[in-house]
Amino acid sequence: MTTIPRIKGWCPGAWRPMATGDGLLVRVRPPLGQLSRQQVVALCEAAETFGSGLIELTSRANIQLRGVTDASWPPLMAFLVEHQLVSDDPQAERQPQLMLAPAWQVGDDTHTIARLLQTRGSELAPMPGKIGIAIDAGKAPVLCDSAADFRIERSVEGGLIVRADGYECGTAVNEPEPAVEQLIRLTHWFVDSGGWDSGRMRRHTAPLPDWAPADTAPASPGEKLALGKHSEGRVVGLPFGRVAVNTLRAAVSPINVSALQVTPWRRLLVKGGDTLPTVDGLIRHNSDPRLAMDACPGAPYCEQASVSTQPLAERLSGWVEASVHISGCAKGCARQRPAALCLTGREGRFDVIVNGRADSAPVKADLTESEALDFIRKLNESS
Ligand code: SF4
Structure with missing residues (x-):
């Protein structure tokens, strides 16, 4: 476990971490999308001891640890394997990712x-x-x-x-x-x-084979897990998919919490945790405006970013009664669909896009953060 295979532009894993702006990013796939209470505690310890203490939940319901170093990666892997958070066989994570319907x-x-x-x-x-x-x-x-x-x-x-x-x-x-x-x-x-x-x-443009006819429609889509009480516990949200270890530890601290189910919606189902303590850093109400906002990690976490994103998203929370996307660059990782308002970072400044994606043509370009906020304030007043 001494050589770290560095990759870029490819799906990182735990055995193949990705170099990012704040160190190595190690991605863990919770088996069946679920972590026991003990595994959550171990994950928090791993993030704190071997990384920066930040944990992220991805849009494919994976967990990411950030800020891992070349020196801390080998003992981190040994720790994750010991707690059955990662297979000891590096080939296992080459298999396609399975995403299960939560609950x-x-x-x-x-x-x-x-x-x-x-x-x-x-x-x-x-x-x-x-x-x-x-x-x-x-x-x-x-x-x-x-x-x-x-x-x-x-x-x-x-x-x-x-x-x-x-x-x-x-x-x-x-x-x-x-x-x-x-x-x-x-x-x-x-x-x-x-x-x-x-x-x-x-x-893939090859026509489906005769033995795989596309002739049966799926049922109408169901609802995502709503925040709040659930028959198996309680559903909470993570602002922009990120949580600090102390927050996560507190969320699983009640003795009756048995497991965490991850979701692709920046939400966690805390099983058995119907009476969660009030914990800063979690979203508990479906009316929270941050649920309609997307923000990628931004600077200093991503090397492509020249602007910080999530603190700005927090500042903008509640300003706009529609979808908002703050993107560190035009790649738009956090949201591929258009948003009512999008701020895209470019060379340390912001482009403002209305009803578009991070790479759409801006209505106003090359603004400082405070100029962008002023511009949005005026847009709000005129609408
Ligand atoms: S949108 Fe750009 S800055 Fe944000 S995570 Fe993706 S590559 Fe990095």
């Missing part, structure tokens, strides 16, 4: 399919690193807005379908086992038909 129950179709895929993961074709699989087999699909290349979902008739990204419909399958069989076959078709060149299923 799955033991024995339901989502859980059954995920366990089958854990067992049969090596039968999936080796695919590009960004390929992901959504297991979304609850009463209604809830991961429709989350990036995935292949999905197992509930159909409009109530059965299961396997759907390739880019297609509105999927192939009907009866039960979890045939669904996994179909998915494995589809991944091999993807690779055999040039999937490594296209990189993602959405960009």
Whole structure:
């Protein structure tokens, strides 16, 4: 564990950390999207001891530790393996990422399919690193807005379908086992038909094979987990997907908390934690304006950023009654869809974009932070 394979522009993992503006970023995939209370405590200790103490939740429901150094990475990995937060086999994280519909129950179709895929993961074709699989087999699909290349979902008739990204419909399958069989076959078709060149299923232009007809519609999308009380505990939000270890520790401190379920929506389901203590640094109410805001890590966390983003997002919170995106650069990692208001950093200054993406044409360019705030204030007054 002495040589750190540095990567850029690729999906980082724990065994393949990514060099960023504040050190190495180590990404952990919680098995089945869940962490026991003991694992959460261990994760907090790992972030504090070997990193900067910041923990992030990604839009693919992964956990990131920031600020790891060349020297602290080897003992961090040993610690994560010891606490079963990372496999001791570096090849395991080369398998496609599985994203489960949050709030799955033991024995339901989502859980059954995920366990089958854990067992049969090596039968999936080796695919590009960004390929992901959504297991979304609850009463209604809830991961429709989350990036995935292949999905197992509930159909409009109530059965299961396997759907390739880019297609509105999927192939009907009866039960979890045939669904996994179909998915494995589809991944091999993807690779055999040039999937490594296209990189993602959405960009793959080869027609689906005859045995995978896209003829069965998914059920109408269900709701994301709302903040507040839940039948299994309580749902809380993380401002811009980031949390400090002390906040996370406090969130799992009540003795009845058993586990944390991660989600792709910057929300955590604290299982058993129906009476959480008041903890600074968590969002507890569905009316919190930060839920409609996106902000990437920005400077100093990302080398591409010339401006700080999340503190500005906090300052802007509540100013605009619509979607807001603060982006450290035109890449727009935090939000690919247009936002009502977007501020994009460029050479230490900001471009202001209305109803657009981070790379859209600005209505006003090259502003300091205070000039940008003044401009937004005037926009508000005139609307
Ligand atoms: S949008 Fe730019 S600054 Fe923000 S995380 Fe992505 S690359 Fe970094």
